[in-house]
Amino acid sequence: MDQFDQDNLDQQLTALFDGKVVRKDLLHRIKKGTNVPTFVLEFLLARYCASDEPEEIQAGMEAVLDTLNDNYVRPNEANAAQSRVATKGKHRFIDKVHVNYIEKDRRHWAALENFDSRRVAISEKFYRDNERLLQGGLWAEVTIGYNEIEDDDYAFFVEDLRPIQLSRFDFDRYCEGREAFSRDDWMDVILRSVGLEPTRLTKRVKFHFIARLAPLIEPNFNFIELGPRGTGKSYFYSEFSPYSTLISGGQATKATLFYNVQRRKIGLVGYWDTVAFDEVGGIKIKDPDTIQIMKDFMANGRFSRGVEVIAQASMAYVGNLDLSVEQIVNSEVYDLFQPLPKEFDLAVQDRFACYLPGWEMPKNSSEFLTGNYGFITDYLAEAFHYQFKQTNRYEEVSSRVKLGDAVEGRDEKGIKKTLCAFLKILHPNGKPSDEEFEEYVAYAVETRRRVKEQMNKRKTDDEFSRINLSYFTATGEEVIVYCPESRTAAATQEPSRRNIHAGEEGDDTPAETQTSTPMVPGVEVPTEPPSPAIEAETKPEPEEQHFTIHYGDTGYSYEALILPYLQGAKQVEIEDPYIRANHQIHNFVRFCEAVIKSPTVRKIVLTTSYDQDTDLKMLNERFEELKQSLLELDIELKILVNENMHDREIRIDNGWMIKIGRGLDFYQKPDLWFGVGAHDLSMRRCLETKVDIFRG
Structure with a gap:
């Protein structure tokens, strides 16, 4: 191993923060081939590789590898x-x-x-x-x-x-060390600490990376970054800080995120500084209440679910853009919020403080990785966590910044929150110069303007039309800030307006012809799905049914039978004496999975019976497992026993009743457990039974 040559920044950093820094090239060498988080690896490197001597480094690396081999379980x-x-x-x-x-x-x-x-x-x-x-x-x-x-x-x-965290953090010592660095050098220290080599980055891209860190240091900060794949969007939230958690796609429930009523426990926002959503376009939100609570929380850090909850967590949303930015900004149809789930309406979008242009970020490549010294990731994460909890720069920012007339309420709050984050990251010990502060203001205004431009493209009136956000310099000059990608794009700066009065008296133009058409050749116009509100209005009322399922029939899943009758239901009661054998319990689990696809259901009650051959220990264990998994979705399962029951029926608290002659156990046992129909009940052959669905 060659002798390591420190540059001036390395020498300054190691002298002022001895024991708090690590060589990042060592991390890159050991990181490959392991899924151990960065802060865990650096914890070991700081323990064993606190030297620049080649022999000591080699021995330390071997000790780290031995520790991983002996103590880390793959x-x-x-x-x-x-x-x-x-x-x-x-x-x-x-x-x-x-x-x-x-x-x-x-x-x-x-x-x-x-x-x-x-x-x-x-x-x-x-x-x-x-x-x-x-x-x-x-x-x-x-x-x-x-x-x-x-x-x-x-x-x-x-x-x-x-x-694997620091047991104590000295913020005063951290600020004292910062005083020895210029702003630009300190920014380079921060970037090296997250593994990047600043000499290979432009100043604008450096600012982008600093903005990625904002949700980790500023409470209740709503951040979004959309861009191409492979730019490391989720890395900071999954590996940089032990105070951040990353939700990778899947279903986001209010019980998991905010508050679980059944457990009376606050969700992720109460335990983490940052809750980040990876692949935001893939988030599934089955309950409209989740979005409403999310809006309340993003607006002011509080919400109510029977109890008033206040929490500080920031929310970061990262995802991929599939179209080119040039296509999007020049299109009357598309906007830069295109990948978001349809539930993320204008009210959610308006709460984003900062939209980072992910298309400007470099692709992940070894050429951008640093081989120099940076802070131990956990040390810098502790510095951020301390400021997240203990410092507030909002009054300082408010007294110093002057924004133009087009900056409205949420614009102002978002811009100021971004400024607070930049000051905490780059100036934890004091105030920036006027020139530095104006750089931050221009950047913060741009990242908020990007949000407002997209909302203005979506809105049919002029509610968000004041997009020329501006600020005043220290000399009193007003500066209008533009987003580079859309400055000359007429479709973004002056989007066509739909006629919101289409179809009214005196308007002969059919409503469907008044929507805008794409300005970019080859871009297909998407067909917008109806809003949930419209769907709710037009969904037909289900009808009573009385029919027979014949032996060998298929197509009768629990979901197909019951889901249409669960509109507005909060409680479902099942009476079935035969939920005893293993396959009958599996049937009941499938039934619960069908029921909870209705977003309003909060309680399932099963009344069943036992006999002398029932394995009660096995049965109770199965039911407890199901109870626990339903609780995670904020749904209560109650099990009652009636040894004299014989009826089989399903009662729904919206008035519907379903009677199936054989109860839930009307499927034939599969001949092949790895054949078609073994798992998808709609393909499973049935036994003969009568079904009656009627108003109770």
Whole structure:
């Protein structure tokens, strides 16, 4: 290994922040081939590689690799890791630890991700001192012991747990060190700390990377970045900070994000500084209430779900643009919010403080990675976390910035929040010069204008038409700020307006001909789906039905039978004496999966019966697992027993009743469990039964 030559910035940084920095080239070498988060690897590098001497570095790298080999569990090695604990009696691991309260056991259990055990005993002191174990989990050095008492219902327990984070952070010392750097040098230090080489970036791109960090340092900051794939949009939220959590697509529920009424627990926004959504276009939101709560929270950091909840979490949304920016800005049909889910309406969009132009970011490439010193990621994350919780620069910004008349309420708030973030990141110790401050103002105004331009393209009237946002310099000159991609695009600057009075008396033009047409050749005009409100108005009322399902018929899934009759329902009650055998329990799980596709349902009640051959232990375990999974979706499952019941019926609290002669168990047992129909009930052959659906 060659001798490392420090440049001036390296020398200054290592002298002022000894023990708080690490060589990023070492991280790049060891990062390849492992899915260990960056802050975990740097925790080990700082422990073993605090030197520039080639021999010591080589020995330290070997020690890091040995530690990973001995203590880091890869997902496919879980069985070997468990065997090691059982054989040795205990072993230390590096793993992500979650703690869950299991209602049926009336106790907490730890779950280790890669060790692959969900039933590890843990003492209260660990999750009391580290609350994030209870929400989202925590990377830690954890010593797992083996329990040799056979009568106990667990094999492993947590003997010791040390979070992979700094135990103490000195903000005054951090600010004192900052004073020795110019603004530009400090910005380069920040960029090197996240693994980038600033000498290969333009000043504008440097500002973009600083803006990516804004949700990690400014509370209740709403950020969006859309752009091409492969630019590292989600990296900062998944690996840079242990105070950030990344939701990768899938379903976003109000119970998970905001508040779980059944558990009386606050969601992710109460435990994390930043909640980031990856692949935002793929988010599925089944309940309209989720969007309303999201709007309330994005507006002021509070919402109500029976209780008033206040939280500081910032929300970051990242996703991909499939069309070229040139196509979009010159099109009357498309806008730069095109990838967002349809539920993200103008009210959500108006709450974005900053739209970062992801199309200007460089693609991930080794040429942009630094080989120099930067802060240990966890140290910088602690600096950001401290300022997130303890500092407020809003009054300072408000007293210094002067914005033009076109800047309206949410514009002003968004611009000022972006300015606060830049000041916290680049000037934690004091105030920027007038020239530096005006650079931040121009950038903040541009990233808010990008939001307003897209809303103006979507709105049929002039509500958002004041897009020429401006600010005043220290000398009193007014400067109008433009977005580079759209400055000369007439379709964005002066979008055509639809006639919102189409079809009224005196207007002979058919409404469908009055929508704008694309200005870019080859861009297909999309057909807009009807809004949820229109769908709700036009959805026909389901009718009563009385029919027979014949032996061998297919096409009768629970979803097809029941879902049309769940409009507005909050509670579904099932009476079925035969939910006992394993396949009958599977049927009931499928039934619940069908029911919860109705966004209003909050409670499912099953009344069933047992006989002398029923395996009660197995049955209770299955029901408890189902209860827990439904609770995560904010749905209560209640199980009642009536040993004298014989009727089979489904009662819905909106008045509908469904009677199936055989109850839920009207499917033939598959001949092949890996054949068609084994899992998709619409393809499963049925037994003969009568079905009556009527108003109760």
